[in-house]
Amino acid sequence: KDNWDLSVMRATEIVKVLESFGVDPKSLTASGKGEHSPLDEGDSKEAKKKNRRTDIILTPRLDVLEDILKH
Numbered sequence: 001k002d003n004w005d006l007s008v009m010r011a012t013e014i015v016k017v018l019e020s021f022g023v024d025p026k027s028l029t030a031s032g033k034g035e036h037s038p039l040d041e042g043d044s045k046e047a048k049k050k051n052r053r054t055d056i057i058l059t060p061r062l063d064v065l066e067d068i069l070k071h
Contacts, residue, residue: 007032014054 010031019025040047 002034004032007034009051010054014056023057054069 008030009032011032015025015028015030018028035051038047038051039053040050
């Protein structure tokens with residue numbers, strides 16, 4: 001439908017791949033930003049290729065991190 005939909009579908013596919021490798025799906029979130037967070041503002045083929053990406057953000061469990069820091 002649009003770039004945002006494509007972005008979310010790309011993220012969902014990555015989540016499915018991670019799940020197939022045994023990552024707990026409860027710890028995964030698929031998110032898309034469409035054209036709203038480009039690396040390259042240009043309109044060239046190269047810019048569009050650079051912006052067609054997937055970022056994987058790792059967020060620690062803060063409760064576990066707090067326990068580690070206490071010891």
